[in-house]
Amino acid sequence: MKSLLILAVFLTCGLANATKARLAALNSSPHLTDEQLLFLNPIDLNYLDEMAAFETGSSIASASATSTSNGEVIVVRRWKEKSYAVALGHQNEAVYRTRQFINSLGYSYRLQQNPVHVFLAGETDEANWATSVFYSDYHDKVSNQKENTAGLAVAAEIGAWQVTAMSAFINKVQAPADKFDGSGGLSAGLTYLGDNLEAYATFTREPVKVEAVGTETEFHIIQTLRLGLVDSNTKEFNDLFWGGEINTIKVDCRMLNGLTCDQAFVNTTLPVWFGFESQATTWLKIRSSIRQTVLINQSRDEVGYPSGYLAAATGGLSEYTNGLNSTAISAGLGIQLNRLTIDGTLTASASQQLNSLNLLNQVSLKYVF
Amino acid sequence: MKKLLVIAVALAAVNAQATRARVAALANSPHLIDTQTVYNNPADIFALGSDYVNLETGLTNSTTSTDGAEGMVVRSMGDTKWGLSLGHDSMNGSAWGLRGLAAGANAGFATNQQNPLELTYGAKAADMSWAATLVYSNYQDKVTTAAATAVKESSMGVRVGARAANWDAALRLGLTSTVETGDGSKYTGTAAIGANGGYMMDSWYLFANILSAGFKTENGAGAETSKFNTTSIALGALTEVKKDGSGFFYGASLNNSTSKEDVGDSKTSSMTLPVWVGVEVDAASWLTLRGSITQTLQLLNNSKSETGGTTTSELAPGANDTVVTAGAGLKFNKITVDGTLQGSTNQQLNGNNLLAMLGMTYWY
Numbered sequence: 186m187k188s189l190l191i192l193a194v195f196l197t198c199g200l201a202n203a204t205k206a207r208l209a210a211l212n213s214s215p216h217l218t219d220e221q222l223l224f225l226n227p228i229d230l231n232y233l234d235e236m237a238a239f240e241t242g243s244s245i246a247s248a249s250a251t252s253t254s255n256g257e258v259i260v261v262r263r264w265k266e267k268s269y270a271v272a273l274g275h276q277n278e279a280v281y282r283t284r285q286f287i288n289s290l291g292y293s294y295r296l297q298q299n300p301v302h303v304f305l306a307g308e309t310d311e312a313n314w315a316t317s318v319f320y321s322d323y324h325d326k327v328s329n330q331k332e333n334t335a336g337l338a339v340a341a342e343i344g345a346w347q348v349t350a351m352s353a354f355i356n357k358v359q360a361p362a363d364k365f366d367g368s369g370g371l372s373a374g375l376t377y378l379g380d381n382l383e384a385y386a387t388f389t390r391e392p393v394k395v396e397a398v399g400t401e402t403e404f405h406i407i408q409t410l411r412l413g414l415v416d417s418n419t420k421e422f423n424d425l426f427w428g429g430e431i432n433t434i435k436v437d438c439r440m441l442n443g444l445t446c447d448q449a450f451v452n453t454t455l456p457v458w459f460g461f462e463s464q465a466t467t468w469l470k471i472r473s474s475i476r477q478t479v480l481i482n483q484s485r486d487e488v489g490y491p492s493g494y495l496a497a498a499t500g501g502l503s504e505y506t507n508g509l510n511s512t513a514i515s516a517g518l519g520i521q522l523n524r525l526t527i528d529g530t531l532t533a534s535a536s537q538q539l540n541s542l543n544l545l546n547q548v549s550l551k552y553v554f
Numbered sequence: 555m556k557k558l559l560v561i562a563v564a565l566a567a568v569n570a571q572a573t574r575a576r577v578a579a580l581a582n583s584p585h586l587i588d589t590q591t592v593y594n595n596p597a598d599i600f601a602l603g604s605d606y607v608n609l610e611t612g613l614t615n616s617t618t619s620t621d622g623a624e625g626m627v628v629r630s631m632g633d634t635k636w637g638l639s640l641g642h643d644s645m646n647g648s649a650w651g652l653r654g655l656a657a658g659a660n661a662g663f664a665t666n667q668q669n670p671l672e673l674t675y676g677a678k679a680a681d682m683s684w685a686a687t688l689v690y691s692n693y694q695d696k697v698t699t700a701a702a703t704a705v706k707e708s709s710m711g712v713r714v715g716a717r718a719a720n721w722d723a724a725l726r727l728g729l730t731s732t733v734e735t736g737d738g739s740k741y742t743g744t745a746a747i748g749a750n751g752g753y754m755m756d757s758w759y760l761f762a763n764i765l766s767a768g769f770k771t772e773n774g775a776g777a778e779t780s781k782f783n784t785t786s787i788a789l790g791a792l793t794e795v796k797k798d799g800s801g802f803f804y805g806a807s808l809n810n811s812t813s814k815e816d817v818g819d820s821k822t823s824s825m826t827l828p829v830w831v832g833v834e835v836d837a838a839s840w841l842t843l844r845g846s847i848t849q850t851l852q853l854l855n856n857s858k859s860e861t862g863g864t865t866t867s868e869l870a871p872g873a874n875d876t877v878v879t880a881g882a883g884l885k886f887n888k889i890t891v892d893g894t895l896q897g898s899t900n901q902q903l904n905g906n907n908l909l910a911m912l913g914m915t916y917w918y
Contacts, residue, residue, distance in 0.1 A: 418918075423888060425607065425918055427627060427638075457640070459627045461607050461916040465886030473609045473914050475625035477640040479671045504696040510668045512641030514611050514623040516914065533912040537611045537621060539893060541905030 204549035205240050205253050206528040210517030212458045212474040214426055215376075216383045216415040220259050223270060223304055224278055226349050226374065227315035228340040230268045230306035233261050235554040240274075241547070248293040252281055253547060259302075262554075268315075270304035277302070277319050279353040280334050283367035283393050286407060289494035290442075292395065294358040294365045298323035298332050313342040331359035347376040353391075363397035381418055385430075387411045404440035409433065427459035431481070436495065438488045448487035452497050455481035456511070470519035475512065482508040518545065526551045574610055574620050575892040575911040579881030581830040581846035583803060584752065584761045585792055589626065589915055592674070593642060594750070595715035595724035596685035599628050599635050600678050603917075610913040615666060616643050618650050620911055622666075628674070635685070637674035643667055644689065646728045646746050646767055647709040653733060653741065659771040659779040662735035665704040668693035687713040699736040701774075706734035711746075720754040728767065738774035743767070744783070757795075761807075763788040778817060786811035792830075799836035805829070808854070820861040826872075827854035842883035849876040882909065890915045 208221050218232050242256035257274030276296050284294050298321050306315035316339045323332040338351035349372075356367035370391035377384045388410050395403035413430025436450040460474025484497035485504045492500045497508050516531040529545030536543050577586050589608040592598045609625040616622025624641035645651040649664035656663040668691055676685025689711035698705050709731045715724035731743030746767035753760050768783035792805020806829040813822045832846030855871035880895040893909030900907060 420918075423916075423918070425916065457638075459607060459625065459638070460609070461889075461918075463887060463889050463916055465889050469886065471886060471889050471891070471914065473916075475609055475623065475640055477671075478669055479640070482669065502697055506694040506696065507668065507692040509693065510615055510641075510666065512614055512623045512669065514609055514625065514641075516609070516611065516912075531611075531912075533611050533909075535611065535613055535623075537912050538896065538908075538910045539912050540896065540908035 204238055204526075204528040204551060206517050206530045206545075206547045206549055207462075207472065207519065209253070209530050209547060210472040210474065210515045211426075211460055211462060212476045212515055214415055214417075214428055214458060214460070214474070215385050215413065216417045216426055216428070220261060220270070223259070223317070224272075224275060224302065225351075226340055226347065226376075227304050227306060227317040227338050228313060228342050228347055228349065230261065230270055230304050230315050231308055231313050231342075233268070233270075235263055236261050236551055237554075238549060238551040240549045242274075244274075246276070246296040246298055248285075248288045248295065250276070250296055252276065252278070252285075255296075266307065268304075268306040270302075270317075272302040272304075273300075275300060275302055277334065277336060277353065279336065279351065279370045279372060279389070279391065280356050280367070282389075283353075283356060283370060283391050283407070284358070284365065286405070286436075286494055287365055287367075287393050287395060287403060289491050290403065291491075292360075292363075292365070294360060295323070295332055297321035297334055300334070311343065315340045328361055329359065330361065331357070333357055345378045347374075347378065349374040349376075363395055363402065366394045366396065367391060381416055383415045383417070385411070385413050385415075400443075401440055402443045404438075406437040406439070408435045408437070422464035424462045425459075426461070427457070429455060429457040431455055434495070436488070436490065441488065446488060450484075450486045450488050450490050450495060450498065452484040452495065453481060454478045454483075454496075454508070460515075468521050470521065471516075472519070473514065473516040475514050477512040478508065482511075484508055524553045526553075575881050575894050575909075575913050576844065576883065578620065578911060579844045579846060579879045579894050580803075580832045580834060581848045581879065583792060583805060583830060583832060583846070584750075584763075584790065584807075585759045585794060585803065585805075592626065592628075592637070593639075593644075593672075593687075593713075594726070595717065595722060596637075596674050596676060596687045596713050597683045597715040597717040597722070597724070599637055599674065599676055599685055600683035601717055602628075605629050605635070605918050607916045607918070608913065609915075611911075616648065616650065619643075619645070619648070626672075633679070634675065634677045636676075637672075637687075639672035639674070639687075640670070642670055642672060644670070644709070644711065644728070646711075646743060647691065647731050652743065652746075652767055652769060653731070655782060656741050656769055656771050656780060660735055660739045660741075660773075661702040662700075662704045662739070663733050663741040663771060665707050665733050667691035667709050668707050670709070682716060682718040684714070684716040686715075689713070701735060701737035701739070703736050704733050705736050706732070708732050709743075721752065723749075723751040725749050731769070739772065739779075741769060741771050743769045758791050758793050759805075760791050761789075780818065781816040782813070784811065784813040800834065802833045804831040806851075818861065819863070820859065820866075822857070822859045824857035825854055826856070827851045840885050842885065843880075844883070845878065845880040847876065847878045888917050890917070 237260045240257045259272040261270045300321040302319040304317040319336045321334045335355040336353040340349040351372045353370040358365040372389040374387040391407045393405045410433045415428030417426035433453045438446040458476040462472040465471045490498040520527040529548040532543045533539045587601045607627045612621045612623040626639040628637040647667040654664045670691040674687040691709045693707040695705040710729045713726045726748040728746030733741040748765040750763040766785045770781040771779045788809045790807025794803035809826045828850045830848040834844040837843045852871040859867040880898045884891040894911045896907040896910045897903045
């Protein structure tokens with residue numbers, strides 16, 4: 186029972202369970218087991234402690250929100266050999282990607298309003314399984330504005346292999362002058378878990394449309410492909426890891442601002458990263474990582490997508506055979522007080538300063554039952 | 555021309571690219587061995603005791619020698635070690651370094667290395683270790699044609715070093731360093747060579763460093779717009795007294811540097827005698843405190859700049875340059891967190907003035 190062994194290892198090493206801050210400090214390395222990664226791979230629910238994790242943040246779910254700025258909570262419990270989780274406030278990644286992409290073109294569609302995610306996972310002798318659904322809804326009947334989403338994810342684990350599939354089959358926003366439709370987005374992933382090595386492949390395909398007065402004014406198809414490897418060495422509550430992946434994003438433009446277009450944006454990179462997480466004292470965890478693109482850093486933009494959302498997009502036509510500098514450091518702390526953990530990222534990552542004005546950001550609170 | 559002088563002096567220092575917080579707090583003293591001195595002598599990876607991951611906080615695009623994000627991982631394989639470094643900017647390939655001196659010819663030349671990558675490999679036999687590092691960066695924008703914007707950048711370099719019980723030596727070669735702007739203007743670094751060595755004699759560490767670097771620039775029409783070269787030599791000695799987990803050191807060096815720009819017919823030369831004193835103490839099992847002071851002795855603190863044969867500046871001796879730097883290192887199990895004390899200049903230690911230049915090292 187490899188899953189039981191993995192569960193035992195994670196529970197004893199104390200490295201399971203995390204927060205947005207932990208993921209940010211460790212560059213969201215795919216080898217991590219984390220309640221925040223449930224939204225990408227629900228199978229991890231089988232390996233989490235019973236816990237409640239609160240993420241600080243605002244309740245602003247307008248176009249100005251970022252992927253990490255909102256407050257949310259996730260509660261994980263076990264009952265009759267099954268694992269259950271409920272998350273309130275989490276902006277689903279597929280929904281966020283599509284809406285912020287179209288917002289970068291000058292629109293301002295709101296994000297999910299009061300989103301709810303529900304997870305269920307279980308283990309059998311042959312395989313582990315997990316599923317999740319998400320839902321959000323909003324309706325202003327006076328100005329006729331609406332927002333709603335619905336989606337489903339399924340995952341299975343057989344031996345050392347994990348497979349996931351997700352779809353945001355409803356992803357719509359009705360604004361006063363136009364409406365957004367990102368329904369039908371699909372993503373799939375395949376992971377192989379070796380002793381220390383994890384190999385993974387993920388693919389997403391997300392069509393994005395805008396319609397005004399019954400006429401289609403925007404139509405883009407966003408596709409991503411990631412192939413990667415991560416090696417991690419966990420010993421005595423300390424984790425050292427490094428990884429790399431080939432990351433390709435292609436955006437096909439079919440309609441832009443009411444005009445037909447037949448161009449594309451393509452960006453292919455080879456980011457590598459390494460980092461550590463260490464039990465500094467009985468009550469303190471320190472974590473940090475670095476990420477940089479090396480050797481392969483190509484992009485070609487025939488459309489002229491605005492800068493800010495798509496990496497390497499400049500707002501005009503562009504082509505790079507080796508792109509701009511991308512070195513970024515992340516660091517964070519976890520303060521452990523009995524069953525409570527306070528996580529945060531260190532603002533010193535960019536400011537280099539550690540003082541009362543530059544301490545922790547993206548703070549979260551986690552309670553383990 | 556003051557910037558020329560500052561750059562030349564920095565290029566002359568053995569550990570010009572040495573540890574940030576720790577070595578900054580210890581006056582960049584040449585006897586230090588640290589995760590950052592590996593960028594000067596790669597063989598130092600064997601002198602550090604164990605494998606490590608070193609991460610330095612900072613910006614994606616550095617503006618000084620100490621504010622860029624970078625990291626290095628070193629891992630053993632039998633008697634050999636390999637290392638991977640991301641983000642480390644070299645003096646010769648930085649907007650705040652040698653390339654910045656060409657900004658007068660074209661602002662686009664002041665461009666950092668983009669996504670610099672360094673691979674290190676070394677081996678140890680008996681009491682001698684050696685290592686070599688390959689440095690690489692590359693960037694190309696195929697669309698932009700703006701005159702003062704870099705559209706191409708590349709660099710390549712090699713460092714080799716060796717270290718034994720009582721001596722060390724390192725050689726740094728800058729093989730290529732090129733920048734091209736949207737209007738076809740070009741910056742080409744001439745082959746840069748830096749060499750340094752040290753020898754322990756009784757309790758004294760004797761060291762020497764020599765550096766030669768330069769560049770030439772031409773405009774879009776191919777006409778030469780500048781041609782710069784700098785040479786510097788440093789000879790010095792220092793001693794360290796170690797006792798009960800503390801180290802007290804002092805040293806001095808004789809520094810001579812000459813910089814010349816042919817197109818503008820300008821020249822800068824200097825001869826200085828800096829001295830430094832520093833201390834590093836294990837204040838507690840979890841805390842190390844360190845501090846240092848550097849100052850040029852007025853016995854020998856001369857500099858002179860000329861343009862077109864006319865002296866534009868001559869200081870003999872020069873202005874005050876006393877600098878005190880302090881720092882702290884926090885030791886947690888396998889992690890050390892270093893920072894300089896922000897109060898080094900403003901004399902304050904409080905919640906708003908604590909640590910700067912934060913760096914972390916995980917030893918494994």
